[in-house]
Amino acid sequence: MHGKAPLGRPDSLHARIRADIEAHILSGEWPPGHRIPPETTLMQTWGCSRMTVNKAVAALAVEGLVARNRRAGTVVAQPRMRAAILRIPDIRAEIEQRGLRYEYKLLSDERRSACCVHLGTEGHHLGSSRFVRCLHLADGRPLVLEERHIFLDAVPEIELADLTSEPPGTWLLGHVPWTEAEHRISAVSAEGVAAKELGLTSGAPCLYLERRTWRGTETVTIAKQTIRGDAFDLVARFDPSGRALISGA
């Protein structure tokens, strides 16, 4: 349950120091704003070098549990409840984990030049792209409708990629060295063609996920996924740092 997992040796000294301070904070004994002992004091308390206590306290600072200031010392941070870890659904894995047969169907595939893509409430002018519409199905039942632009400036190799049997997201993960992304999650009603393709009656609630992915400063892809609301949840876990729970997810 708890995102502890200090690395390395099961209980290295810095991990123990860190856990000890963490315990003081989590128990409420050291409330937000409370000043924790300076590194020199911790050295003496634990009978170790300063590098070791520094490693412990620095980790807590990265985690967001404490705030460090020169001269002012280190104080317990205010709980903020600002961020959580959202698990990005790997659709295929998600489906197969439930014992269902995963299927992918390419609906359409075209080149678009200098298209203007609508994202949230803003329009973005981006270079030419390959535009793909496809379906992800579970046991033959449509689950996710995906509409995706992949920009040729960032990924010229996509021009010749075969996307008839492999979903574009999978292809990209294997071919784009590293990514960064922003997601926008909203609720919509299934309408028109999309409703039909998902096998839904018009008006049925769906999760709508817009994902824009960068590599460096260049936009790699923009994906819009319409997910059957009755079949899929997104799950996010939170801890004070907005960290630590990825591995458990």
Place this chain on the structure above:
Amino acid sequence: MHGKAPLGRPDSLHARIRADIEAHILSGEWPPGHRIPPETTLMQTWGCSRMTVNKAVAALAVEGLVARNRRAGTVVAQPRMRAAILRIPDIRAEIEQRGLRYEYKLLSDERRSACCVHLGTEGHHLGSSRFVRCLHLADGRPLVLEERHIFLDAVPEIELADLTSEPPGTWLLGHVPWTEAEHRISAVSAEGVAAKELGLTSGAPCLYLERRTWRGTETVTIAKQTIRGDAFDLVARFDPSGRALISGA
């Protein structure tokens, strides 16, 4: 855009080493699986002590950009696209930031004993709670309907708290020392009483957010928020670590 932000001195040596390695990876020059120079080599390359290169590479490992193994050395990790940072909406701040007037209305408030709370597809038996229904409004227009259990075992002080003018979430943030939470996000149709309270026609799409919060191993609160789909997005940012973008959000 990039979640760099090395701490401390604008460009400390370990930050520069880290940035250099990161650049090799992001450029694709060092593809996933590529082995990066061992610490001893990096020491010589940069003419510094091992602690310094260790700090750089360890940070990259925490970030998830590289994977470290004894004997096998350090290799560039596979991009995974598994997690993102979800910004938890602070409803009041969100509303006021748009220049609208925030308003909070308590709809009902009761004690429940040994209630069984439905979460996702599971039922949970938890101790007695204070159960609150309330609305968050923007310029008098209902935006979020919140139904929340707060468990007396974990937060006995809630028994006497005044929730007529302060939302329960705000009260909790100020009174519960530290928290951990799980969120479940789905899309639903507004129905019945909820639709009426949100001023929506039945069937309108809504985001449905279930949040369960712990303190240690004890459940503090379970909140269910129904959010007008036409008025609200959730935003999540991703980087390889599932980290680094909180501050920018």
Place this chain on the structure above:
DNA sequence: TAGTGGTCTAGACCACAGC
């Protein structure tokens, strides 16, 4: 078994901010 990372020490200098 040898090479690698994980950890730790006992010093040091510096920048910064509160007093």
Place this chain on the structure above:
DNA sequence: CTGTGGTCTAGACCACTAG
């Protein structure tokens, strides 16, 4: 000015694991 954290060094021993 003084205490604090940020950084760095030049060593050291150990644990793990791939070859």
